Amino acid sequence: MNMMEIYFATGNSNKVKEAEIILKDLKGIKIKAINLPYPEIQGTLEEVSEFGVKYLYSKIKKPVFVEDSGFFIEVLKGFPGTYSRYVQETIGNEGILKLMEGFKGEERRAYFKSVVGYCDEDGIKLFKGIVRGNVSHEIRDKGHGFAYDSIFIPEGENRTFAEMTREEKSRISHRRKALEKFKEYIEKKLP
Ligand SMILES: O=P(O)(O)OP(=O)(O)OP(=O)(O)OC[C@H]1O[C@@H](n2cnc3c(O)ncnc32)[C@H](O)[C@@H]1O
Numbered sequence: 001m002n003m004m005e006i007y008f009a010t011g012n013s014n015k016v017k018e019a020e021i022i023l024k025d026l027k028g029i030k031i032k033a034i035n036l037p038y039p040e041i042q043g044t045l046e047e048v049s050e051f052g053v054k055y056l057y058s059k060i061k062k063p064v065f066v067e068d069s070g071f072f073i074e075v076l077k078g079f080p081g082t083y084s085r086y087v088q089e090t091i092g093n094e095g096i097l098k099l100m101e102g103f104k105g106e107e108r109r110a111y112f113k114s115v116v117g118y119c120d121e122d123g124i125k126l127f128k129g130i131v132r133g134n135v136s137h138e139i140r141d142k143g144h145g146f147a148y149d150s151i152f153i154p155e156g157e158n159r160t161f162a163e164m165t166r167e168e169k170s171r172i173s174h175r176r177k178a179l180e181k182f183k184e185y186i187e188k189k190l191p
């Protein structure tokens with residue numbers, strides 16, 4: 001059976017590695033990661049994904065998806081949110097923990113959110129995933145994960161995402177939840 005090819009446009013190799021784990025048993029479809037840049041507008045994750053995938057589809061005219069994601073801390077009114085990449089590159093996890101000094105228990109609730117934007121000849125579809133948890137009191141990692149993983153403890157766990165293997169994280173992550181919905185949709189479209 002000839003494989004349907006779908007592009008995953010991202011510059012983040014960690015997202016690619018996790019998407020490969022999450023989509024590994026996708027039948028009849030080959031996911032090809034490409035680092036095709038697209039304008040990331042200021043807006044919600046949904047707006048960034050929708051605008052980005054529409055732009056890319058207009059350029060390559062082939063089925064393509066992007067994923068916009070972020071780390072949202074409730075007591076900081078959702079900061080860093082859509083600025084997660086910039087905040088990680090500037091004040092980083094040390095800076096976030098400084099902002100969180102004095103907060104304890106439920107005040108440290110946070111979540112990751114992922115919005116996958118897919119576009120083909122039938123138009124655009126968005127698939128969302130959220131994983132809830134808490135900001136840890138210290139940076140904890142075992143060399144796994146990336147960015148905020150070393151300060152995020154998912155609900156029901158006492159390890160941070162960065163203390164779990166990529167496989168363990170990808171069983172429960174925001175990326176898993178969004179890409180599972182994408183997988184369900186795209187497998188139904190197959191002839
Ligand atoms: O836009 P692309 O090229 O896909 O890659 P990016 O890294 O810029 O990705 P985003 O624009 O979606 O920004 C998401 C940021 O949120 C953070 N983030 C997203 N998912 C994460 C995860 O699973 N674990 C830790 N941090 C994550 C990380 O700092 C990302 O840079």
Ligand SMILES: [Mg+2]
Pocket residue numbers: 040085
């Ligand atoms: Mg980005």
